[in-house]
Amino acid sequence: MKGNIDYSVYLVTDSTPAILKGRDLVDVVEAAVRGGVGCVQLRDKTSDTAELISTARRLHEVTQRYHIPLLINDRVDVALAVRCEGVHIGQDDMELPVARQLLGPDAIIGVTVSTVEEALRACEGGADYLGIGTVYATATKTNTKNIIGAAGVQKILGTIAHTGASVRTVCIGGINESNVQRILHQSSSPLKALDGVAVVSAVVGVPDPEAAAGNLLSLVKTHADFY
Numbered sequence: 092m093k094g095n096i097d098y099s100v101y102l103v104t105d106s107t108p109a110i111l112k113g114r115d116l117v118d119v120v121e122a123a124v125r126g127g128v129g130c131v132q133l134r135d136k137t138s139d140t141a142e143l144i145s146t147a148r149r150l151h152e153v154t155q156r157y158h159i160p161l162l163i164n165d166r167v168d169v170a171l172a173v174r175c176e177g178v179h180i181g182q183d184d185m186e187l188p189v190a191r192q193l194l195g196p197d198a199i200i201g202v203t204v205s206t207v208e209e210a211l212r213a214c215e216g217g218a219d220y221l222g223i224g225t226v227y228a229t230a231t232k233t234n235t236k237n238i239i240g241a242a243g244v245q246k247i248l249g250t251i252a253h254t255g256a257s258v259r260t261v262c263i264g265g266i267n268e269s270n271v272q273r274i275l276h277q278s279s280s281p282l283k284a285l286d287g288v289a290v291v292s293a294v295v296g297v298p299d300p301e302a303a304a305g306n307l308l309s310l311v312k313t314h315a316d317f318y
């Protein structure tokens with residue numbers, strides 16, 4: 092599965108009441124997957140471990156049906172417990188080599204990077220993809236240390252292109268239908284383009300997640316065709 096994941100529209104979940112507005116997260120995710128999301132990350136900073144495992148199992152039932160990966164934010168133990176496809180780790184989470192040792196060579200491991208140094212270290216450590224950001228300030232994650240803009244994304248892409256690393260890349264933070272093509276355009280480096288965009292509120296926080304995911308997907312694909 093690892094090689095042919097479509098990262099064009101990568102959905103990161105949010106279970107806060109303000110964003111779910113009484114809807115079941117699993118229904119929202121299934122709608123988004125129908126719309127064309129190619130990868131799902133369960134990100135939930137508040138539920139306890141038992142709740143997380145239960146939600147992960149329900150989401151995995153959906154993602155398996157659509158043959159796309161489910162990754163767990165932060166929690167290697169939860170990924171192991173539900174036997175999903177991998178994890179997404181930040182700079183303050185478990186170190187990449189330790190996560191790789193626990194999950195094995197077939198797991199998908201993504202790493203958040205904000206600087207060239209972090210990106211190079213993640214590539215050397217065998218990350219499958221990089222989540223590059225934060226592109227723009229966002230209400231979804233207010234404690235982001237680094238707002239790097241499209242220019243910061245471009246700098247990271249340019250550097251990793253020179254290393255020849257085959258790592259996949261998405262950017263994250265404040266991306267929506269109105270700015271996605273501009274961000275893709277401004278962050279492209281001549282040698283390496285982004286594989287896609289990771290979004291939370293633009294898909295989970297809207298009344299029609301299926302349409303939102305579909306619109307984002309066609310905007311990303313149209314951009315890819317253009318280059």
Ligand code: TZP
Binds near residue numbers: 231232263264291292
């Ligand atoms: N990491 C950097 S920004 C962010 C994460 C998880 C949240 C992005 O949320 P949104 O709603 O797509 O701006």
Ligand code: MG
Binds near residue numbers: 164165180182184
């Ligand atoms: Mg984290």
